[in-house]
Amino acid sequence: MARSAEKLKILVVEDSEGDFILFEESLREEFLEPVIDRAVTFSAAAKLLKSKSDYDTILLDLTLPDSRGTELVTDILDLAGQIPVIVLTGYLDKNFGIQTLSLGVSDYLLKDEIEPIQLYKSISYSRERKRIVNQLAYSEEKYRNLFQLSPQPMWLCDLVTFRFLNVNEAAIKHYGYSLDEFLSMTVRDIYPKEDIPILEERIKTTSASGSLYFRGIVRHKKKNGEIIDVDLQSNTIDFDNKKNQLVLANDITEKLNYISSIQSQNEKLKEIAWIQSHVVRAPIARMIGLIDLIKNFGDGEVNKSELIEHLLNSAHELDGIIRDITNKTESIELGNKE
Template identity: 40%
Template structure:
């Protein structure tokens, strides 16, 4: 007695049997084709069949606008067979999964076919509606996962290569670069081929190597990490790059790798340093000129106080007013000097 399906599996199977499937069968034996078609119709309600007796006709169908959900391929066709036939079909099948049909069971060739990219390998003499259904269910689920992975990889690739922030990937064992985006190539000044022939240490200054590699070693087993301080990298020209670093452990083409996001803050830090220098010089100017201004200012206040006593003669008042004028000119000279000095220490504008 067949094992009763769990409710979720039952509904999953029912939804699959009602799903519309566009099917291509490349099979030169009409008896095998009729049997396969019968098995499929027994378990699936909505099918559209396309049949080809040879690869040449199958090629025409595969290159047409039709999008096949399943391709069944007999391994022995007139003029084409075996591995060359599989490769020809896979080259033009696109995203459509290919299931191999064969009359001879060869385990080594089965494994080799799966490695080439076929979805399943079925022995004709053991084929029945249930085994065929299981194979199709497995194939469709595997194809969905493959498409999901492909979409995720494309999303990663787009985010990586189109990002305006410098990014690169290196092998955590050898420190060799595995991938790099255009922003990083522009930042470091290398061509892609040249950069990918290098390793991480080559973009670090000698004095920074131990600190940076030590920091990476400490966080190697963390999924991701954002460093609080910046690190200094080296351009191809030898110039310094100061960058904030975020790292993430990833699997890159079956290699243990680290994704590095390097946000260049060189310009920002240089601007801050220039502002700090400017503020220091302004403080010096302020201290120096405050003494220079205090003398004429005190003199003016003293003269005004004296005039307000009404004890000065007309001649003395004229003299005192002249002294006020001289003190004001002296203050004006100091103010002009402050303005000139302040202009000379303006930070340089960055592009």
């Protein structure tokens, strides 16, 4: 079998000279020009790992002059970080070798059974497994950041009890509850009491339909008692091998208030337009008629004083209408400033 062209850098933590020589020969048989560092004590290994972080694999004997067993494994794993650790053990330590897998080591090998090809496979599989685990951890961290750093309030809740399982910082700031308070509450606790029957009916309807996706406008209550209108979106998500509900809540109270204000202003504008097109025309028509009488008839034919009185009354009526229009216009302008 041709040697692997990978130029690996490997740290062998082994105090036995004979065992180290066997491992070194096996590594050089399977890998092309491997860089092999050796540490015979935990202290020496710790010094190397603190000064160098570019090892591809660590081969670890379970018994060293200055450390052994669980303590040795956990200390090396802490120093190794993202570097895969393969435990090397004798027959007497076989059971403990298996237990080390639960501590986080990538693999364990029995010293008396190690063959070059076996060592090659263990290193290759351990590195690939570690790469996948690191990739999953990165993805998990990325999505956790998307959740925690979202500017919109978000939370995760149990699909059966509707108890909060996690909430992001935006939800904590917006609703006023601390994280511990949220985790002791259910979704029902942020709804006004009169809206809970609506919530229960929605839960019943979505569960019966088989689709747990929901989007709609609901009312929520903050810790300070303020009632807000919320554009709510929710869907199921797998979390800890269990289906839960992920919710995004967008407070649209100001938006709805703005829309309501615009609608109110539009109604006032319609009213002003109606006044201008209907109410204003009546006194103006009378004034035109009165002026026409005064202009076209002689002094003896009409009572000009009476006509002027009617003309004055129509002018006052028109003035009142214009004043009313002005007041309505000012109220619209004041609303815009607010």
